[in-house]
Amino acid sequence: MKLARFDKDRIGVVTGSQIVDVTEAAGVDPAEWPPVGPTRLIADFQRLRPALERAAAEGTPVPLSDVTLRTPVPWPNKVVAFPVNYHAHGAEMGAGYRATGQGFFLKPNSSLSGAGEPIILPETPGREVHHESELAIVIGKTARNVAREDWRDYVFGYACLLDMVVRGREERVARKAYDTFCPVGPWITTADELPNPAELRMQLWVDGELRQDANTRDLVLDIPGMIAMASAVMTLYPGDIIATGTPEGVGPVKDGETIRITIDGCGEMNVPVVQGTGGSTEIFAEPYQLVKKT
Numbered sequence: 416m417k418l419a420r421f422d423k424d425r426i427g428v429v430t431g432s433q434i435v436d437v438t439e440a441a442g443v444d445p446a447e448w449p450p451v452g453p454t455r456l457i458a459d460f461q462r463l464r465p466a467l468e469r470a471a472a473e474g475t476p477v478p479l480s481d482v483t484l485r486t487p488v489p490w491p492n493k494v495v496a497f498p499v500n501y502h503a504h505g506a507e508m509g510a511g512y513r514a515t516g517q518g519f520f521l522k523p524n525s526s527l528s529g530a531g532e533p534i535i536l537p538e539t540p541g542r543e544v545h546h547e548s549e550l551a552i553v554i555g556k557t558a559r560n561v562a563r564e565d566w567r568d569y570v571f572g573y574a575c576l577l578d579m580v581v582r583g584r585e586e587r588v589a590r591k592a593y594d595t596f597c598p599v600g601p602w603i604t605t606a607d608e609l610p611n612p613a614e615l616r617m618q619l620w621v622d623g624e625l626r627q628d629a630n631t632r633d634l635v636l637d638i639p640g641m642i643a644m645a646s647a648v649m650t651l652y653p654g655d656i657i658a659t660g661t662p663e664g665v666g667p668v669k670d671g672e673t674i675r676i677t678i679d680g681c682g683e684m685n686v687p688v689v690q691g692t693g694g695s696t697e698i699f700a701e702p703y704q705l706v707k708k709t
């Protein structure tokens with residue numbers, strides 16, 4: 416099933432290029448704040464699935480182009496992210512470590528945005544804001560100390576994710592925390608539709624120029640390893656998102672450009688980049704430009 420969130424906190428099931436509103440069957444109240452309905456839906460999915468399928472079959476389909484896609488899980492417990500998890504990206508960054516020995520960091524939930532929403536660039540003159548194309552894993556079941564071989568029991572689904580970042584040497588979280596710096600979508604593809612997430616091609620273009628083209632088979636710390644490592648340290652909850660790391664080819668984006676990301680089985684997002692006002696801070700006062708190693 417392809418489960419989307421759209422317009423004002425509505426829940427939809429996507430088939431082809433159409434979406435059916437299943438908000439009621441999902442038990443989600445669009446007026447609720449904080450918007451934990453989608454988180455609860457994921458936790459209760461096995462029980463709700465028959466009703467969602469019925470609602471999707473009986474409802475009126477609307478073209479996807481008529482709705483605004485939002486981030487599928489706006490209020491997860493956390494977004495976990497693995498740095499330097501493809502060797503060729505580690506090489507281009509001149510990083511002497513890999514996720515296997517380094518672990519993970521967190522992105523704030525407030526950085527999440529959706530496929531139908533722009534990335535807003537902060538006012539950080541002298542700094543590049545880079546795209547990082549990543550496969551997102553959405554957790555489906557409370558997980559603690561998960562053994563590698565049990566990883567599948569805890570995965571709800573997958574999505575495309577853009578881990579946007581201000582390049583520099585300051586705290587990683589601060590550089591990756593701006594609002595709209597974590598587009599996720601266009602929807603969640605449930606795990607039953609993607610039996611082999613370790614063999615997915617992922618591509619990213621900026622204004623039609625192919626920048627990143629990789630396959631999840633090249634992950635350094637694989638998906639079972641990421642779930643085992645993260646859950647060894649902390650409890651993972653339904654709706655938690657894992658950004659699995661970016662391959663080589665990261666680079667700057669500018670006002671007016673469009674980022675396109677596609678991942679096998681996960682669909683594609685076309686996200687406009689817009690220069691915003693605000694976001695200036697002394698953290699990024701010193702200019703910095705990434706010199707990529709080859």
Ligand code: MN
Binds near residue numbers: 496549661
């Ligand atoms: Mn990343």
